[in-house]
Amino acid sequence: MTAASASGEPSAKHTKRRPRFVGWRFVLCALAAAVVLAALVRAFLFDVFYIPSDSMQPLLEPGDRILVSRTAYDSAEIERGDVVVFDGRGSLAPLHSGRPAVLDAAVTVGRWFGLAGSDTVYVKRVIGVAGDRVSCCTDGDPRITINGTPVDEPYVYSGDAPSNHAFDVVVPEGRLWLMGDHRSVSADSRSLLGAPGGGLISTERVVGEAQRILWPLERGTNIDRLSLGAEWNTEK
Structure with a gap:
């Protein structure tokens, strides 16, 4: 007999395999649950x-991984000086990348694991919110003015001017004026003035x-608008 002993008991060969199979099934289920949980957290919380x-030097360096709160503005207003991540499709990025679907999928997987950046998602600093008049390089003052008041920006990349060209905009309701800290290389709201x-x-x-x-560990620190030293003392 091969499947069972004479007494009807399963053979030793079969009794050894079943626990091993059950163990692997438990591991696979645990991994699947962990992936689903991580996906939910990243989709709705962080x-x-x-x-x-x-474009955000010196605050953020190429290769940094940053933690982004998806719920930060559920019960709070976006404020001047906040560093935000946004979907740039239709503004800073084209609506369609033109890449093959397979390549798009590979980029998405790489971004999910923190191995690649996105060509449609950007990080910039909020300079103007709804109702603000944001101007630069007028009346001989090189600083940006918000509602007529010049503001100091200690976070701007050393050696950069507040802006390479003049602008004067009023931010409408539901919109933001965003700029990178490394002003001379940042593609931001200034890049689309004529669009x-x-x-x-x-x-x-x-x-x-x-x-x-979050990464590299030696650069791990909170990104706090107030801790950057900017004094946003203008009134709308």
């Missing part, structure tokens, strides 16, 4: 984004607030 460029929407980003496109640098 996400991790890879920084691919130097539909005038470079003003919809608040509905904001994914969340950048709250902490």
